[in-house]
Amino acid sequence: MIVDVRWGHLTREEIKKALIRCPVVVLPVGSCEQHGPHLPVDTDTFDAERASIEAAEQISPPPLVLPSVPYGVSEHHMSFGGTITLKPETLLNVVVDVVESVVRQGAKAVVIVNGHGGNSAVLAIAAQKIRHNLGVACLIEDCGAVAEDARKKLFPQPYDVHAGEFETSVVLATRPDAVRNDAIPAACDVRRPFNAPPEVTVGFRMEDMTRTGVLGDATKADAERGRQFWQAEVEGLKKLLEDIIAEIRR
Amino acid sequence: MIVDVRWGHLTREEIKKALIRCPVVVLPVGSCEQHGPHLPVDTDTFDAERASIEAAEQISPPPLVLPSVPYGVSEHHMSFGGTITLKPETLLNVVVDVVESVVRQGAKAVVIVNGHGGNSAVLAIAAQKIRHNLGVACLIEDCGAVAEDARKKLFPQPYDVHAGEFETSVVLATRPDAVRNDAIPAACDVRRPFNAPPEVTVGFRMEDMTRTGVLGDATKADAERGRQFWQAEVEGLKKLLEDIIAEIRR
Amino acid sequence: MIVDVRWGHLTREEIKKALIRCPVVVLPVGSCEQHGPHLPVDTDTFDAERASIEAAEQISPPPLVLPSVPYGVSEHHMSFGGTITLKPETLLNVVVDVVESVVRQGAKAVVIVNGHGGNSAVLAIAAQKIRHNLGVACLIEDCGAVAEDARKKLFPQPYDVHAGEFETSVVLATRPDAVRNDAIPAACDVRRPFNAPPEVTVGFRMEDMTRTGVLGDATKADAERGRQFWQAEVEGLKKLLEDIIAEIRR
Amino acid sequence: MIVDVRWGHLTREEIKKALIRCPVVVLPVGSCEQHGPHLPVDTDTFDAERASIEAAEQISPPPLVLPSVPYGVSEHHMSFGGTITLKPETLLNVVVDVVESVVRQGAKAVVIVNGHGGNSAVLAIAAQKIRHNLGVACLIEDCGAVAEDARKKLFPQPYDVHAGEFETSVVLATRPDAVRNDAIPAACDVRRPFNAPPEVTVGFRMEDMTRTGVLGDATKADAERGRQFWQAEVEGLKKLLEDIIAEIRR
């Protein structure tokens, strides 16, 4: 019996058996970028990986969770320090290479769990390439989209999207020691880049939007609401995985 | 006085003067892809270009409208015929090359008017590259986003997104002769690809969603509602252009 | 019955039928570049597209004319303003992607009608790739080559190749309103770049050859001779299309 | 005071301070590939990361250890299952992008700790690019090279290089629970690919060398010798880091 859903922790034989039992694979994609003065730079990777594992562990036989891609597209955060960025083309190639490898071993669907908005466009392109060139299903759980309802209810403030009330609450819930409580910044004004309306996509650096590198009021963070969101996220991801497993099996 | 806002119709000297008066440039990006049995394959290009020109003409001094990119990323439509697709990398390079050329001539902002959802991810990446590597503002009016409210009110049906009630209504309003009335298809069932929930991004071919290549009920199309949307779209784009022109001038 | 030869104006079903009747497709490739102070920057695109359509319309069943590629390789014109350039690799990919799309739909031959000398080398490479990788015929009508005899007779001056007597005459014939008569420049001296003899290919910027960005004496332009050339060009292209259609059918 | 040397666990401000105190950064690069029927596929990543952290922790102020690259170039292992491979170009771009990001933040030297021989050539090219294009020092601790003497003494058998006596011993020492003791394979014959002499580089698949995917006799694995090697490896890496830190400071 498999007690560990992490692909990386298994042997080749265990992986082969697991793929036969469940031909769906999960790929967490994170980032290594500044999350204000109070959160670790691997926050997105940690959350994507953690949610993937918790969801997969509740399914039997479980889908395997691939090693997380720990770097994303974060050029817009570079000026705040602590940030590593891949070029969009590089991340695209990493994801396509990895998925091609699992498809060659029999995977029939890949669920990418993305923890960082800067990766979304690249992953959308990857999903199309994977569908067209490799033939399999590729779903992207993009930045907690499966728990969007819970999020809107628990964290209704607009622009609460980077190291603010929402994200800090989640870290308080999942990795409480990781929050530097004495460094939580006061909320700062947020501008839309170039004053563009919210429905318009706009090229931006973080400094076009925020003086502190934070979007949202981290001082209002709250572990309990973080926990509630996390539960919804893991639950949503679990359901997504169950549904695609059932779909593939039909 | 410039009487034509189309960059392509002007001489080099007229363009130089126009860029000094208004350093914002509009780039329509379309597609050449099947739009059911009843709409021309250049629908997305026509709409993006037409809206760009109508909005620009109402502004004085006007922003110039570049020649439209007539091909987009449409691999998912290929099996229905009539479709031409660029690889995502190709479209990305086209857009970046074009914008780099106008930035070298003094443009301070570029508004991309995108008529095709399959281009959105590529254009989002382009916008980031343009902001980071060329330094200027890049805004994307993505598939009528500036008139999203009007659209939801006028065309509330879900999945009405490709050659259906909404798009056919718009063509009836802007190019009535282009609609083949006797070929309008009956509505067909729409599936989400792999049964994925709507909030999840998913790699897909059109045939994963629809038997007819159409999403939405084109038999319900209505020129008057199309006209109302078009007015909102042009008005919204005009306001977007005015705002970015003002922002650049500050 | 098809009354419009433009691929973009047709529906997918009309295109499918047209390709069965005539599996030859025409792709106009232009440029967006300075044409002196008196001609619009889309001159090359307009001419390539116009000639393609006029020739195709005289053939029954007609070959379809794809949407024009409105940008070419024009780095050498950049310093004069008004110019947009693609990198050579970008144009190559655009052409190959487009042709691959039509070949996947059954096209057996592609005739590229090129309006701009700066594209010629890229298109020659594209033609070889298309022949080798896609298997179909690819012919390039390069800058009026099929009417070269008429041109030499009507416009015998050397170096009359960019916005000069020849090109201005053609625009006077095909789009008279497009010529800014009061801006037609006096003829200027033309140098070969680096004094190289004409039979030697040489890397150049336009400013290596001309102070005005014009090659040829536009003050001598004449609508009637423009019309005669145009007739020869359309006639030559029509014959080229008829011949390749016949060849493919054999 | 920094108590954690892992870049990913720190905040942007902590990273900035750490880089000022010690402008040397460590990048572990691993693989996700079959390691016989008895070792987990993330063995190379685990070892590279673990050694990096242990060595860095012994230095004050410590160099930071970047998040590990969890995928390498492993095409030659694909047929045995469980393996994920990047194309060589992809890994090259990942490493160069990551290092460029840290150099933009002030890093003066990067030590890459590589756990997988299949990455060596790519990393050698990366090191040259980094030296030439970014100007900083780039050192590669390649597969335990700093403890080569200890290795030769402790594990003198030839071809003991993949999931055999040596590697299994190391895992027994560092992650004893990770070894599937009941799946340790008997030693198998090893062939040089195409019978080439050992001093000749040769393109190969693992199946050109071994029937089992293992090189070396894992049944002879021994935790104590693994521990001795590990100590030498960490000690060697620590010395390497101290030396380059001193060199940079001169």
Place this chain on the structure above:
Amino acid sequence: MIVDVRWGHLTREEIKKALIRCPVVVLPVGSCEQHGPHLPVDTDTFDAERASIEAAEQISPPPLVLPSVPYGVSEHHMSFGGTITLKPETLLNVVVDVVESVVRQGAKAVVIVNGHGGNSAVLAIAAQKIRHNLGVACLIEDCGAVAEDARKKLFPQPYDVHAGEFETSVVLATRPDAVRNDAIPAACDVRRPFNAPPEVTVGFRMEDMTRTGVLGDATKADAERGRQFWQAEVEGLKKLLEDIIAEIRR
């Protein structure tokens, strides 16, 4: 005093001095492709290199001749055997890398002596890139263009362009032992690919034109006329080099 004009035969110090005395460099580009049953596959390389050296040796101080690029774009010859081809992108990069290296050492002009028509389009693109990105002059002596008049007079037959009367005559003049006299093929019919008129560029394989892989009547080859052409070619190249040296010095 330099007695050898070959860059490769000199030491770094000799090259530095030679570049100061004459900042023009010659790069021969050839091919490795079938030349019928009677000529060696390196014919184009030999001729380009030989002409370069003979011309350079007559100039004082001489321009240096770089090592020849021995492979070209020859996909269209592949089916006849004996042929090696580079992809067009590969040859482009080779030429640009080489020229960039010499420009970094002070070269002010590069004359590419091309021996193979299949390379012409790639070299034309290279020349533009070199002019725009590196700033120096780049001239291409393309397949004997400087002696075109002599050629037309000495070898007036049409389509005499590959291993036929003309090329065989030249080899008889420059490397008589290289001609396999007993294998000279009878002339064969030549078709234009797809029956296209000569003024139209067309994608082709050699087998679209000729059954034997030869274009021209090699049985009519004549060493004396070969010698006369060769003299004209070397003389023309010498003059080209002298002119560009003078131009650079002005």
Place this chain on the structure above:
Amino acid sequence: MIVDVRWGHLTREEIKKALIRCPVVVLPVGSCEQHGPHLPVDTDTFDAERASIEAAEQISPPPLVLPSVPYGVSEHHMSFGGTITLKPETLLNVVVDVVESVVRQGAKAVVIVNGHGGNSAVLAIAAQKIRHNLGVACLIEDCGAVAEDARKKLFPQPYDVHAGEFETSVVLATRPDAVRNDAIPAACDVRRPFNAPPEVTVGFRMEDMTRTGVLGDATKADAERGRQFWQAEVEGLKKLLEDIIAEIRR
């Protein structure tokens, strides 16, 4: 009977017959880089080509020797002058394109004889690509590896690797006139780049190691020992070729 082993000197028919008799091909790869003030810059190319030819000539039927790649990856030598460098990607593509061409003609194994250490990593990647994508055997005789024992005995000094005692001795043996005796430099101190230990791969420029661009004491060069090494090298290469020919034939 073939009297010349050089692919380039043969006709297509001779090559076809030779490949049938011996489906192994040799590709020499050199460099064009500074070799101190006393050796020609084509030293690596000359040696790789010469050894290849001498070894092949002793085998019957002989493997063919392809035209040498005369440029390698030499960025680290650029500051000393006389050097031409390819980007690593360019050399990789050249080698893969060439090998793909010979594999399409029936070659079953390729032996790359590499004369320059800067090429080694690129060639190792090429060998893997060739094995995986083309299926054939690819062996690399890397910088005299087959005669490593002889070298260590004849030239035991450490760091004697570039234009020093060893390389100068070889040139004295194979091309005595090529050595500029009056320019042989005195030995200079050699540093490891960044003081890194020898077992660590390190990104470097030659000036990180040596003031003179020479590694080793060229004043101690000796034609007789050069000759002995050369004999061992040719002998070793001959044996390598014989063995792979035998292996392929099994």
